[in-house]
Amino acid sequence: MNEPSSAALIRLMQLSHIATLEELPQAISAHAACAGLWDVAVFVVDVRDTVLRRLTGKGPDAGADGQWFTVENSLPGTAAGITANVAVAACRNARRQGASLAETSRQVEKTLIEQFGGGRYVTGILADLDMETGRLSWVNRGHHLPILLRGNRWATEPACPPAGPMGADLGLPVTECVHQLEPGDRLLLCTDGVVEARDARGREFGRDRFIEFVLRQHSGRHTLHETLRRLMAAVMAHHDGLLDDDATVLLTEWRGGRQRDLTP
DSSP states (O other): OOOOHHHHHHHHHHHHTTOOGGGHHHHHHHHHHHTTOOSOOOEEEOTTSOEEEEOOSOSTTSOTTSOEEEOTTTSTTHHHHHHHHHHHHHHHHHHHTTOOHHHHHHHHHHHHHHHHTTSOOBOEEEEEEOTTTOEEEEEEESOOOOEEEETTTEEEOOOOOOOOOBTSOOOOOOOOEEEEOOTTOEEEEEOHHHHTOBOTTSOBOOHHHHHHHHHHHHHTTOOHHHHHHHHHHHHHHHTTTOOSSOOOEEEEEOOSSOGGGOOO
């Protein structure tokens, strides 16, 4: 029995993030068949977000005799999505080469400038948490500060001099900061789509409400998973179920070397 169409397409999307261009045709053929799709066309967009071209397998660029469209500034979210993917790829490449957090952020910036000529940028927190010691190392590239929740009582924002967004080429020094966590500390990071989500009257969800909500859930000793579920439900409800921007939250807890005790 064939797997449900939605499951097959989800698996295909997950595979596409790590597959090479040469591997895509076979992957698409297998997963499309599971989804009951027999006539499939593949289109790719160039890294500068200017042309959408159909893959035909003909010619040097595998696009000869195929349809192509000019899509610059016409596909909502495409530019941001491509920029984010390029940044993540550059980050992974630098990490696998053993680069430090500061150097990794510089490599991301260098790649974005090479690809987009300074026309696009990304913000972010690059961090490393030593699971044995609780030592948190991080750099701030123009992003919202992380939030530290401690002892069911209070929240604070660890400070680190910002170096500016990656790709903006501001030339600011990149500082790697260190913060020591205590057992039970939770660290929260989010994108601006969470705190800037607006309701029908134009009111933002807001960072204060965001911190207050998470601290209240934290004091109730909910699991990480339940806290995140309740948080995103509150953000979606505030925005009437539809978001205008990416809304991503990362919540982690350090258990003082007892990570296996975390409740799934």
